[in-house]
Amino acid sequence: MSRSLLRGARLARQRTEEPPTIRSSAPRMLAIYLNDHFAGATSGAALAKRVARNHHADEFGSRLTAVAREIKRDRTALRQIMRVLGVRPARYKIVAAWLAEKFGRLKPNGGLVRRTRLSALLELEALCLGVQGKAAGWRTLLAVHDQYPRLDEQALRGLLARAHHQFDELENMRARTATALGS
Helix, strand or coil: CCHHHHHHHHHHHHHHCCCCCCCCCCCCCHHHHHHHHHHHHHHHHHHHHHHHHHHHCCHHHHHHHHHHHHHHHHHHHHHHHHHHHCCCCCHHHHHHHHHHHHHHHHHHCCCCCCCCCCCCCHHHEEEEEEHHHHHHHHHHHHHHHHHHCCCCCHHHHHHHHHHHHHHHHHHHHHHHHHHHCCC
8 A cells, every 4th residue: 555545544544533632531521521621610710810910819718719719629539530430621612711711701680891790790600600510510520520530538528518619609709799780
């Protein structure tokens, strides 16, 4: 066979194989699921950092800073879980999530160029939703942990408890912000 035919056959075979970001010891659907959560964690960590920075001087500042640090640690924990399972991050999903967080800043908030109370409320609601999604991810991993002996059940339970605590903190701030919205 000629070199070009061999190269063409190799390329055709590569096109039918699984994308390299999905190859892992975990089943393909779990790898995709983890990558989707990792993309969400990337966006959520960026949002949490920005919200904490925007509130650094107000009553929620220190609490939001603590939650933002925890969210960043949770993203790192998810990355470690992916590493343990042999799942490589899908870069295109990470970039898309990062861009989505940046574009999310363009929402109308009742002010043309400045932040309003509505900005804070919408950001806190987005963080609440993100933390609920993260908690669902930890529950899913707990549901399948017996199939993957390398997953640490106690660590997953700790991550889930932390997500519940984060949600309680954020929901409290969200409710107080919503109440102030009417005044």
